[in-house]
Amino acid sequence: MKCPNCDKTMKPQKGIRFNEYTVDGWVCTCGEKYYEPEQAQRILLLNTLKKQSVKAKLGRIRSNLILRLPKDIEMALNLEQGEDVSITVEGDGIKVVKV
Numbered sequence: 001m002k003c004p005n006c007d008k009t010m011k012p013q014k015g016i017r018f019n020e021y022t023v024d025g026w027v028c029t030c031g032e033k034y035y036e037p038e039q040a041q042r043i044l045l046l047n048t049l050k051k052q053s054v055k056a057k058l059g060r061i062r063s064n065l066i067l068r069l070p071k072d073i074e075m076a077l078n079l080e081q082g083e084d085v086s087i088t089v090e091g092d093g094i095k096v097v098k099v
């Protein structure tokens, strides 16, 4: 990949700092960085979601209440169907964390 700043060849690098996260991307000796677009977009989405609350509706399947997670949350947190999560009650709410 060519540097848009100085036209030198950029080196691929893993774990570049991006906000409080790390992503893969390319770096140049001139200091220019290019983040892997999909990873960078996921972090931007994560930051947006941290600043706002998302409304969702509870449903029911037989005796269980179900909570459908919005697509943005699925993408921001890399959640997948069948994945195990852990639920803790906090105050009068719940916290769901990937196991």
Ligand SMILES: [Zn+2]
Binding pocket: 003, 004, 005, 006, 007, 008, 028, 029, 030, 031, 032
């Ligand atoms: Zn450069």
